[in-house]
Amino acid sequence: MASPQVDLTPLLRKLETHSALTSAERDVILALPFHLRLLSASSQFLPQNEVTRQCFVLLDGYAVRSKVLRDGGRQIVTVLMRGDLAGVQRALFGRADNAVEMVTKGLVAAIPATAIDELLATQPNIVRALWSETLFDGAIQREWAVNIGRRDAHGRLAHLLCELGVRLHQAGLGEREQFDLPLTQNQLADCTGLTPVHVNRVLQSLRRDGLISNELRRVTIEDWAGLARIAGFDERYLRGPGPARRTGPFELSATLQGAVDARG
Amino acid sequence: MASPQVDLTPLLRKLETHSALTSAERDVILALPFHLRLLSASSQFLPQNEVTRQCFVLLDGYAVRSKVLRDGGRQIVTVLMRGDLAGVQRALFGRADNAVEMVTKGLVAAIPATAIDELLATQPNIVRALWSETLFDGAIQREWAVNIGRRDAHGRLAHLLCELGVRLHQAGLGEREQFDLPLTQNQLADCTGLTPVHVNRVLQSLRRDGLISNELRRVTIEDWAGLARIAGFDERYLRGPGPARRTGPFELSATLQGAVDARG
DNA sequence: CGAGCGTTTGATCGGTGTCAAGGATCGTGG
DNA sequence: CCACGATCCTTGACACCGATCAAACGCTCG
Numbered sequence: 103m104a105s106p107q108v109d110l111t112p113l114l115r116k117l118e119t120h121s122a123l124t125s126a127e128r129d130v131i132l133a134l135p136f137h138l139r140l141l142s143a144s145s146q147f148l149p150q151n152e153v154t155r156q157c158f159v160l161l162d163g164y165a166v167r168s169k170v171l172r173d174g175g176r177q178i179v180t181v182l183m184r185g186d187l188a189g190v191q192r193a194l195f196g197r198a199d200n201a202v203e204m205v206t207k208g209l210v211a212a213i214p215a216t217a218i219d220e221l222l223a224t225q226p227n228i229v230r231a232l233w234s235e236t237l238f239d240g241a242i243q244r245e246w247a248v249n250i251g252r253r254d255a256h257g258r259l260a261h262l263l264c265e266l267g268v269r270l271h272q273a274g275l276g277e278r279e280q281f282d283l284p285l286t287q288n289q290l291a292d293c294t295g296l297t298p299v300h301v302n303r304v305l306q307s308l309r310r311d312g313l314i315s316n317e318l319r320r321v322t323i324e325d326w327a328g329l330a331r332i333a334g335f336d337e338r339y340l341r342g343p344g345p346a347r348r349t350g351p352f353e354l355s356a357t358l359q360g361a362v363d364a365r366g
Numbered sequence: 367m368a369s370p371q372v373d374l375t376p377l378l379r380k381l382e383t384h385s386a387l388t389s390a391e392r393d394v395i396l397a398l399p400f401h402l403r404l405l406s407a408s409s410q411f412l413p414q415n416e417v418t419r420q421c422f423v424l425l426d427g428y429a430v431r432s433k434v435l436r437d438g439g440r441q442i443v444t445v446l447m448r449g450d451l452a453g454v455q456r457a458l459f460g461r462a463d464n465a466v467e468m469v470t471k472g473l474v475a476a477i478p479a480t481a482i483d484e485l486l487a488t489q490p491n492i493v494r495a496l497w498s499e500t501l502f503d504g505a506i507q508r509e510w511a512v513n514i515g516r517r518d519a520h521g522r523l524a525h526l527l528c529e530l531g532v533r534l535h536q537a538g539l540g541e542r543e544q545f546d547l548p549l550t551q552n553q554l555a556d557c558t559g560l561t562p563v564h565v566n567r568v569l570q571s572l573r574r575d576g577l578i579s580n581e582l583r584r585v586t587i588e589d590w591a592g593l594a595r596i597a598g599f600d601e602r603y604l605r606g607p608g609p610a611r612r613t614g615p616f617e618l619s620a621t622l623q624g625a626v627d628a629r630g
Numbered sequence: 631c632g633a634g635c636g637t638t639t640g641a642t643c644g645g646t647g648t649c650a651a652g653g654a655t656c657g658t659g660g
Numbered sequence: 661c662c663a664c665g666a667t668c669c670t671t672g673a674c675a676c677c678g679a680t681c682a683a684a685c686g687c688t689c690g
Contacts (some may be wrong), residue, residue: 137666174685286667286668286669287668287669288667288668288669298668298669299669299670299671302669302670303670303671
């Protein structure tokens with residue numbers, strides 16, 4: 103079923119956007135045990151609160167991580183794309199609080215938890231890279247909280263589009279200003295804490311203002327600067343450890359005046 | 367000022383709520399190098415986008431992690447309490463996208479990034495525990511996105527109070543139904559994506575309905591079940607790897623069995 | 631005793647949700 | 661190749677939650 107060429111290169115690529123790896127470490131990653139699963143659109147492959155002991159690398163297609171409420175409400179908390187990891191928490195603990203499901207058909211590599219254990223024991227730098235991915239996931243998650251909590255409907259959708267553009271570009275899946283977006287307006291609503299009908303109206307408004315254009319499942323950002331402005335988009339939360347702001351020669355936190363020094 | 371007894375026990379306690387550690391590993395953690403900083407209320411000790419190479423353990427007091435928007439808006443994305451880690455991303459990368467600031471006066475232990483490097487190289491199980499903390503942080507963060515995105519004002523505040531009750535109880539800082547809450551209504555608004563005046567009105571309404579009572583900086587949950595109901599609170603996202611639903615006979619974390627068989 | 635911050639209250643406004651229905655598109659099977 | 665159902669998109673009217681603006685009150689601390 104799977105083409106013989108399929109391997110974990112997308113994961114490798116992803117890790118290397120944030121971390122430096124030696125060529126030996128690259129080989130270790132590519133030699134990780136896994137087996138492939140070809141998934142159909144909207145199949146839920148990691149159900150909420152289910153027990154499993156493996157994690158997944160999304161090799162192709164789009165997926166979303168979501169949580170559903172008792173009343174049937176649903177919030178999408180992450181959009182996953184090629185190279186993204188899912189289910190690390192399950193690999194370490196056996197279960198997690200969220201569901202992951204495909205939005206398009208796609209291909210995932212299931213990696214047994216034992217492989218993670220082995221990395222922990224023998225590959226500190228790879229573990230650092232994986233841990234880093236978890237941290238960047240957290241950064242995206244925080245930005246989503248900001249997005250939902252503090253921006254109006256226009257800003258929320260604009261920000262989501264900006265984020266996806268940058269991430270897809272980083273992942274080598276398209277241009278920052280033009281990319282496939284297989285999410286329905288219903289799913290966009292679940293990403294942004296809005297209702298589908300309001301998403302519809304806001305998208306129309308963004309189109310009318312010449313900021314974006316979209317036809318069937320494909321988005322073009324016509325005016326990146328304008329969209330980023332109403333989104334309040336600051337892409338630094340998506341970037342790796344590059345030089346920060348470099349205001350001075352490595353200054354320590356200046357605001358620690360009231361701090362008392364003691365010896366550990 | 368700092369009692370000679372001060373050490374990293376709160377971190378240890380925190381890690382052990384989610385992970386199992388040997389006594390040797392406990393000793394390693396308690397022997398980590400750090401120096402203490404006594405911080406005054408509302409001092410921002412980890413400014414947004416600033417470069418530093420250490421992480422912090424909150425030993426006493428309350429802090430919040432927040433992101434500020436260009437327009438001055440502000441979203442609190444986490445409430446930190448005794449034992450919580452902050453700045454791991456900074457330790458690994460040198461900077462992060464969020465600010466951390468005290469809400470009360472408090473005490474933090476600053477741990478140099480080099481200590482983390484050493485743990486990576488020599489203490490896989492401690493690294494696993496730390497990584498796990500990052501994962502649980504992520505779970506809380508996701509739940510906040512759900513909270514802000516999919517609940518009305520009453521539900522949001524109710525959920526926040528439930529979460530804080532459980533976490534404070536886990537951390538040994540109070541009862542689940544009664545605890546100190548030093549956040550102002552302004553800060554509660556920044557946690558929930560609401561305005562301060564609306565927070566005020568909703569709190570009054572919760573009080574009127576006999577769900578909570580609060581006087582200066584202390585909250586009592588009078589009707590946990592009722593509050594949890596309108597919050598849609600499901601505390602599983604805060605819990606460790608213990609038995610999931612306990613539907614079956616087994617209850618050890620050796621729930622590894624259900625895993626789909628994968629041959630490398 | 632005054633200043634500043636946090637809390638409370640009232641009046642009004644607007645953004646977003648809700649409800650309902652029609653139209654477009656796509657996949658599927660006859 | 662067409663028919664058909666399902667899903668998605670679009671539109672309109674209306675209701676309401678929560679924001680906004682403004683002002684007063686009560687602490688606490690210098």
